[in-house]
Amino acid sequence: MSDRMIKTIGIGLAAASAGMLARKTLQKSWEKVTNEPAPKDKGSENTDLQEAVTWAVVSGIGAGAARMAVQYALDKRNSK
Numbered sequence: 001m002s003d004r005m006i007k008t009i010g011i012g013l014a015a016a017s018a019g020m021l022a023r024k025t026l027q028k029s030w031e032k033v034t035n036e037p038a039p040k041d042k043g044s045e046n047t048d049l050q051e052a053v054t055w056a057v058v059s060g061i062g063a064g065a066a067r068m069a070v071q072y073a074l075d076k077r078n079s080k
Contacts, residue, residue: 022067
C-alpha cells in the first residue's frame with residue numbers, strides 16, 4: 001500500500017473513532033440529564049417522537065462535528 005492510502009485509512013479510522021466516542025459521551029450525558037437511557041435506533045413504545053428526534057439531532061450533530069474536527073486536524077497536520 002502507498003503512504004497516501006495508509007494516511008487516508010488512518011484519518012478515516014481516527015474520524016470514525018472520534019464519532020463513536022462522541023456518541024458514547026453524549027449517551028452518558030443524556031442519561032445524566034434526563035435520568036433515562038438514550039433512545040435506541042429502533043422505535044420503542046417508551047420513547048415519544050419528540051424525544052427520539054431530539055436525540056437523533058443531538059447525537060448526529062455531536063458525532064458529525066467530532067469526526068469533522070479530527071479529520072480537519074489530521075488533514076491540516078498532513079498538509080504541512
